[in-house]
Amino acid sequence: MSASPIYLGVVGVGGVGTAFLSQLARLPNAPKLVLLARSSQTLLAPTPAYSPAIPAADWATAAAAPSLNKAGALSAEEIATYLASAPGRAILVDNxxxxxxxxxxxxxxxxGVSIVTPNKKGFSDDLSLWKDIFASAAEGKALVYHESTVGAGLPVLSTLKDLVATGDEVTRIEGVFSGTLSFLFNTFAPxxxxxxxxWSAVVAQAKELGYTEPDPRDDLNGMDVARKLTILARLAGLEISRPDSFPIESLIPAELASLPSSADGITQFMNRLPDFDAEMATVKATAEKQGKVVRYVGSIDVAAKAVKVGLQYFDKDTAIAGLKGSDNIISFYTKRYGANPLIVQGAGAGGDVTAMGVSADLLKVVERLR
Amino acid sequence: MSASPIYLGVVGVGGVGTAFLSQLARLPNAPKLVLLARSSQTLLAPTPAYSPAIPAADWATAAAAPSLNKAGALSAEEIATYLASAPGRAILVDNxxxxxxxxxxxxxxxxGVSIVTPNKKGFSDDLSLWKDIFASAAEGKALVYHESTVGAGLPVLSTLKDLVATGDEVTRIEGVFSGTLSFLFNTFAPxxxxxxxxWSAVVAQAKELGYTEPDPRDDLNGMDVARKLTILARLAGLEISRPDSFPIESLIPAELASLPSSADGITQFMNRLPDFDAEMATVKATAEKQGKVVRYVGSIDVAAKAVKVGLQYFDKDTAIAGLKGSDNIISFYTKRYGANPLIVQGAGAGGDVTAMGVSADLLKVVERLR
Structure with missing residues (x-):
């Protein structure tokens, strides 16, 4: 509650990182930005005063300011030591x-350096890393906030944590967790x-619009969704050993799985994808015959400890079927909420909304550290 | 971050209050319950040690324990003084x-006593009270959390606060904010x-099921929805002077508005309501002719500073039209989220889910005070 200064280190200036820095510049009571690291360069407020701070608004030009220190790439250990030595509590934002x-x-x-991040890798890898992260946070009396690892800025993890912490029994979590796959299926089978x-034309269109990763197979293999499910399942109390330790239906045709990930491999993949349009057309027609549409969803059955990712058919009047654009939707079925789930829906990808989740987390950490 | 004890006073043991106490008994790191007040009785941990605490699990039988102090109804001033004198930070939960x-x-x-409450009255009354509450909180370095004043346990206020605090521009908020009116219209015009x-049969059924207030006019007059809209609009930055300072469409026929609020008046109201079924049937048929359904909604147009509550027609494939049971739905339209709003949906009334919002708020206040 006191107004002691808090020191902030930020790594990454890509799409989310840039959007975050522009939000940071306008945050009320923002912590002092004392470290900004990109792939090969690091900008630092000089020790031991950790002052002047780096201006978040025009960090790009600040790199030329003589009052700041510049270094090459620092190791994580060096960044941690720099932040932990600041004359106050410190936070690392990993973008x-x-x-x-x-x-x-x-x-x-x-x-004692708290972590705020949209980087889902650490929370969805080996269970041992997950446990190590939270045990280390307890040891260092530091905080870990990672709302944007699932559903970007949507209140997904905070809602799940509140349900669990107040003693509700979460029975099932189900939803569309990938903005890319949401767009593909909402367009292919409205x-x-x-x-x-x-199908191949829709994939090509999404790639054209920048909705897919540079290599669309990174969306189609389902691993992004599987990593998000891993995080949700762990927060719901399931000990998921790895993000590939449950069934994941890949949308990459088996015949194309071995194409290289090079630019040439991507071109070959896109060129040969039309050969498999008949397969996806059959899936769509089968759903249609039942009065349904096909969607790519993830689901967690908490009691059965069953997590799975893949295609599923939905009645046309359900919220999942009616999703628009590249929206995400997440339904929490719980004992308290009964037959009708608690639903959160909206854009689940994009620099601005992802950065918003990071900024909101940062404000919460600052409130708790002050 | 330290583990200093925190002292808790609770007022109210009705539906929400009882559900809250049973959740409190199972919360991790719960604060010490040192005061429990109901209409005519107060149970207190003895001063100056504020120990032993009142067991939240079986507070009803604890009233007989010789180790606790019993008193009649205390004034708010007395309760505040008791809590503020505790040997640590204190929180009042007003249920x-x-x-x-x-x-x-x-x-x-x-x-310096923080407030956690689902009581919407204080936040939706005169603007001067709203301002006094938040100025007093700043003065006393105390916190105010009131998530359950809108949408019960749904993450509505926290989401709006995050949007505003991180610099998003909220342009419009729209939704179904009353579980009772949601049930009435989902049943009347699915x-x-x-x-x-x-219409009158649906109202009678809802009353029978306990979905309405004892006097259904307290739901039908739209004031509950207007109070929730007042809170949302204020958080979005609008200076709403009173909860009745904008258009509110009452569903009480003008001819029945002057019936007394006595038990006899309620009976007369229910008996005469069928006389107005033709009016509601016309509204329903008019919507139907346009391929739409009628719903009772609240909306806030932030730029135009326009708040209104009343009947509106919706396309049948919209989320508002498709609402089930007594669910609430709240759509936030913002600059960052673009054409598709951020949507929160689910049960917005009921003791357990309302108490969940209170418990989750309490945990957040405890985290910040420790």
Whole structure:
């Protein structure tokens, strides 16, 4: 509750990182930005005063300011030591998707540096890393907030945590967790109206619009969804050993799975994808015959400890079927909420909304550390 | 972050209050319950040690324990003084719907006692009280959490606060905010299938099921929805002077508005309501002719500073039209979220889910005070 200064280190200046820095510049009571690291460069407020701070608004030009220190890439250990030595509590915001940095979270946390991040890698890898992260946070009296690892800025993890912490019994979690796959299926098989577009054409369109990863197979293999399910299932109390320790239906045709991940491999994949349009057309027609539409969903049956990711058919009047654009939807079925789930829905990807989740987490950590 | 004890006073043991106490008994790191007040009785941990605490699990039998102090009804001032004198930070949980207690929140807050409550009265009354509450909280370095004043345990206020605090521009908020009115219209004019039930029969059924207030006019007059809209609009930055300072469409026929609020008046109201079934049937048929359904909604147009509560027609494939049971739905339209709103949906009334919002708030206040 006191107004002691809090020191902030930020790693990553990609889409989310840039959006975050522009939000940070306008946050009330923002902590002091004293470290900003990109792939090969690090900008630092000079020790021992950790002052002047880096201006979040125009960090790019600040790199030229003589009052700040510049260094090459620092190791996670060096960043942790720098932040932990600040004359007050410190927070690391990791805006990368780097598993190696995530593996070092325990180093930061044990030194008392809190973590705020949209990087889902660390929370969805080996269960041992998950346990290490939270044990280290307890040891260092540091906090870990990672709302944006699932559903971007949507209140998904905070809602699940509140349900669990107040003693509700979460029985099932189900939803569309990938903005990319949401767009693909909402376009390919809309619940109202109809579409004659072939599957490969929809994938090509999404790639064109920048809705897919540079290699669309990184969306189609289902691993992004599986990692999000891993995080939710662990928060619901299930000990998921790995993000691939449950059934994941890949939308990459088996015949194309071995194409290289090079630019040439991506081109080959896109060129050969039309050969498999008939398969997806059959899936769509089968759903249609039942008056349903096909969607790519993840689900967690908590009692049965069953997690799965893949295609499923839904009645056209359900919320999942009626999803628009690249929206996510997450339904929590619980004992208290009864037959009708608690539902959260909206954009689940994009720099601004992902950064919003990071900024909101940061404000909560600052409130708790002050 | 330290583990200093926190002291808790609870007022109200009705439906929400009872559910809250049973959740409190199972909360991890719960604060010490040192005061429990009901209409005419108060149970207190003896001063100056504020120990032993009152067992939340079986508070009813604890009233007989010789180790606790019993008193009659205490004034808000006395309760505030008792809590503020505890040897640590203190929190008042107000589980009543009493405007008089709410008017005393500034007294508690100035003394450093934080407030957690589902009581919407204080936050939706005169704007001067709203301002006094938050100024007093700042003065006393105390916290105010009131998630359950809108949408019960659904993450509505926390989501709106995060949007605003991180710099998003909220343009419009729209939704169904009353579980009672949700049930009435979902039953009277379902989006899928059809119903031949008369309006008065649906109201009688809802009253029978306990879904309405004892006097259904307390739901039908729209004031409950207007109070929730007042709170949301204020959090979105609008200076709403009073909960009746904007258009509210009452569903009480003008001819029945002057019936007394006595038991006899309620009976007369229910007996004469069928005389107005034709009016509601016309509303329903008019919507139907446009392929729509009628719903009772509240909306806030932030830019136009326009708040209104009343009947509106919706396409049958919209989320509002498809609502089930007595669910609430709240849509936030913002600059960052673009064309598709951020939506929160689920049960918005009931002792357990309302108490869940209170318990979750309490945990957050405890985390910040420790």
């Amino acid at each position: 990368t998707s780097d598993i190696n940095l995530a593996r070092q979270y325990p180093t930061f946390l044990k030194k 619940a109202s109206g109809s579409s004659s577009a072939q | 009543t719907s009493d405007i008089n207690l709410a008017r005393q929140y500034p007294t508690f807050l100035k003394k 989006a899928s299938g059809s119903s031949s039930a008369q």
